[in-house]
Amino acid sequence: KASGAKYITITSRHHDSFSMFDTKESDYDIVDATPFKRDIIKELAEECHKQGIKLHFYYSHLDWKREDYPIGRTGKGTGRPKGKENWNTYYQFMNNQLTELLTNYGPIGAIWFDGVWDHPESYDWQLEEQYALIHKLQPSCLIGNNHHRTPYMGEDFQMFERDLPGENKAGFSGQDISALPLETCETMNRTWGYNIKDQNYKTTKTLIHLLVRAAGKNANLLMNIGPQPNGELPAVAVQRMKEMGEWMAQYGETIYGTRAGDVEPHPWGVSTRKDNRLFIHVLDCQDASLFIPLKAKVKKATQFVDGSSIFFQQDKDGVLLKLPKVPTETDYVVELLLK
Secondary structure, three states: OOOOOOEEEEEEEOOOOOEOOOOOOOOOEOOOOOOOOOOHHHHHHHHHHHHOOEEEEEEEOOOOOOOOOOOOOOOOOOOOOOOOOOHHHHHHHHHHHHHHHOOOOOOOOEEEEEOHHHOOOOOOOOHHHHHHHHHHHOOOOEEEEEOOOOOOOOOOOEEEEOOOOOOOOOOOOOOOOOOOOEEEEEEOOOOOOOOOOOOOOOOHHHHHHHHHHHHOOOEEEEEEOOOOOOOOOOHHHHHHHHHHHHHHHHHHHHOOOOEEOOOOOEOOEEEEEEOOEEEEEEOOOOOOEEEEOOOOOEEEEEEOOOOOEOEEEEEOOEEEEEOOOOOOOOOEEEEEEEO
C-alpha cells in the first residue's frame, strides 16, 4: 500500500498445478500439501478488503502435473503417463476452481489468465463459456489473458508481457493495441519467481521511468515480486517499492486518474492528462530548452513540484519550454494548463 499500488495480483495456481488456496478440487494445495496449513489467499483477501486494495488472481490455463491436461508445447518431461489426457475433466476442474475463487474470497478485481500460448491458436480452450461463468459469478470482475494475441471476446483488459504497449523488445508483444484498458507486467529483476542468484534488480529510477512511460501509453504497471521460500519479500524489492511509493506520494497526481496525454511518447519522456491539465514528464533531456509538438493552446506553464512559472512560447507547430536548468531529477514534471 505504501508503494502506491492500488491492486495486487497473486498466483492462485501456476503451471506446476500447485494451488495457493484451500481448494476442494485437489490435495495439491497450500493447506493439504504443506506444513503451513493455512489458506494464504483467504488471509490476503481479508487484508486487501480491509486496506482498500483490489485483489486479482493469476490463474494458469496449462498444467504440468495433472494427468488429464492435454499436453501442449511445454511440460513434456514431467513424467505424466500417456493416454490419460481428458479435456472435459480438466476444463471442469478449472471452472470448479474459478468458482471457488470467485465465491469464497469476496469481491475480486480481475482474473489474470496465463498459458493459452501452450497450444496453437486454433486450439479450442472454450474461453467464451469460461468467461461467461466468471462474469456471471462476479459481473464486475475483469478478465485478462496473457496469450500474446489480439484480445478475445469477453476479455476486459489487454496485457503486455515485459513490454510497453506498441513495443516488442521481449518478443511477446507483437499484437496490436486494442481499445481495452491496458496493463504492462514486468519483473523487478530478471526473473518472475524467486531466484537467489538473480540480484540484478532494476534501479528505482528505472522502475519509476517504467511506471511513467506506461502511464504515458495509457497502461497500468503490474510490477512483479518473487517471494523468498520462507514467504518474505526480498528486502531489496521492498526497498524499491518503498522508494517508488515515496515518489508517488509527491507525483501521484500526475499518474492516478490520468490518460495518455496529447504529446506522443518521445525519447525525452511522455505526457499524461487529466481534464485540462497536461503533465509533461521529462525523463531524459540534455537541454534546458524543450520543444513539444502540441496543437492545444497553453494558458499557463508551471513546474509541478513547486508551482513556479516556466517560460514558454507557442506557435502553430507546438510549444517551446524554457526550463530553469537542465533537468537532473528522476522525472521533471511540467504542468501545462490548457485553454
